[in-house]
Amino acid sequence: MTAFLVWLEDTALSVLIREAPSVWGFPFVLFLHTLGLGIAAGMSVALNLWVLGWAERYPAAPLRGAFPIVWLGFTIALVSGVLLLIAYPTKALTDPVFYLKLALIAVALWQVQWIRRRLFEADGASVSQAPSPAMRRSAGAALVLWAGAVLTGRLLAYTYNYLTAAELLRGA
Amino acid sequence: MVEQTIEWLESTALANLVFTYGWLWPISEALHFMGLVLLVGSVGLFDLRVLGLGKGIPPAAVHRLVPFGLLGFVVSVLTGILFVTSTPDQYFYNSAFHFKAVFLLLMGLNVVFFYLVPHRAVRTLGPHEDAPRIAKLSAALSLAFMTAVMCCGRMLTFYRPL
Numbered sequence: 001m002t003a004f005l006v007w008l009e010d011t012a013l014s015v016l017i018r019e020a021p022s023v024w025g026f027p028f029v030l031f032l033h034t035l036g037l038g039i040a041a042g043m044s045v046a047l048n049l050w051v052l053g054w055a056e057r058y059p060a061a062p063l064r065g066a067f068p069i070v071w072l073g074f075t076i077a078l079v080s081g082v083l084l085l086i087a088y089p090t091k092a093l094t095d096p097v098f099y100l101k102l103a104l105i106a107v108a109l110w111q112v113q114w115i116r117r118r119l120f121e122a123d124g125a126s127v128s129q130a131p132s133p134a135m136r137r138s139a140g141a142a143l144v145l146w147a148g149a150v151l152t153g154r155l156l157a158y159t160y161n162y163l164t165a166a167e168l169l170r171g172a
Numbered sequence: 173m174v175e176q177t178i179e180w181l182e183s184t185a186l187a188n189l190v191f192t193y194g195w196l197w198p199i200s201e202a203l204h205f206m207g208l209v210l211l212v213g214s215v216g217l218f219d220l221r222v223l224g225l226g227k228g229i230p231p232a233a234v235h236r237l238v239p240f241g242l243l244g245f246v247v248s249v250l251t252g253i254l255f256v257t258s259t260p261d262q263y264f265y266n267s268a269f270h271f272k273a274v275f276l277l278l279m280g281l282n283v284v285f286f287y288l289v290p291h292r293a294v295r296t297l298g299p300h301e302d303a304p305r306i307a308k309l310s311a312a313l314s315l316a317f318m319t320a321v322m323c324c325g326r327m328l329t330f331y332r333p334l
Binding site: 023026027030031034035037038039041042043044045046047049050053054057058059061062063064065066069146147150151153154155157158 | 198201202205206208209210211212213214216217220225226227228229230233236237240299318319322323325326327329330
């Protein structure tokens with residue numbers, strides 16, 4: 001594991017993202033990660049608030065087009081997240097909070113698919129007007145899951161044990 | 173003047189709280205991001221409806237999400253005040269912060285414009301009705317300014333004065 005981290009941090013891409021003296025390097029990747037998170041979590045939260053508040057009164061079918069936007073945001077966050085991971089693999093992979101964050105995101109994304117299947121038939125028509133109690137619980141849980149993902153993600157800057165593989169080797 | 177303001181801000185009770193309780197800053201950062209998520213999601217979905225996504229729902233219905241966006245904005249502003257108050261020198265001399273302030277102002281002016289001019293027409297739109305072009309322009313600017321504010325915010329760390 002440590003050998004892999006040492007190797008990864010020494011690759012040209014890792015060094016480039018970490019050390020390029022340009023805003024188009026690390027800062028820009030961080031911005032993309034925030035943008036992707038804003039779109040994915042934001043759109044998912046808005047859609048789940050809709051399920052909790054207004055799905056009863058309006059047919060949900062027109063909102064079908066908003067679901068791919070969650071995945072667009074997630075793709076931006078995933079690609080930029082992988083780049084951040086390549087830049088500082090030791091920092092993330094040796095921090096238990098990082099795995100908690102991934103788990104929260106995985107469940108939150110699964111919920112997006114779950115609620116979409118319950119809102120729409122395969123042909124895009126609304127299944128029913130009134131969301132079931134299970135759908136309401138799921139929508140409420142999604143708000144907590146995304147808040148947890150944002151919290152754990154933000155805390156990674158404070159909870160890491162080793163910044164680089166060199167620190168890990170030194171046992172710093 | 174700027175230096176006196178900085179000194180005064182650093183001497184406030186709020187700044188002292190941040191220095192005393194180490195967890196306050198990271199938790200505020202998380203809340204700042206949660207506010208951002210709420211704002212971008214709620215206002216963003218309304219902007220997208222004005223631009224033509226999910227036309228089957230009248231814009232006035234999607235507009236009911238906007239108070240949640242406002243709540244998110246207030247959370248972000250309050251936590252933002254905490255950051256600037258406790259380390260004012262990190263922001264006052266930071267060009268990323270200057271740009272962020274400009275984009276926040278533009279965002280605010282666009283909101284005022286939207287509610288003064290096209291909102292009346294947008295509010296009365298039924299399902300499948302297209303918003304006027306001026307409303308679409310305002311919605312597109314809303315998305316653009318939110319993105320710009322986010323970008324400048326993220327750049328703050330890298331333009332910190334030493």
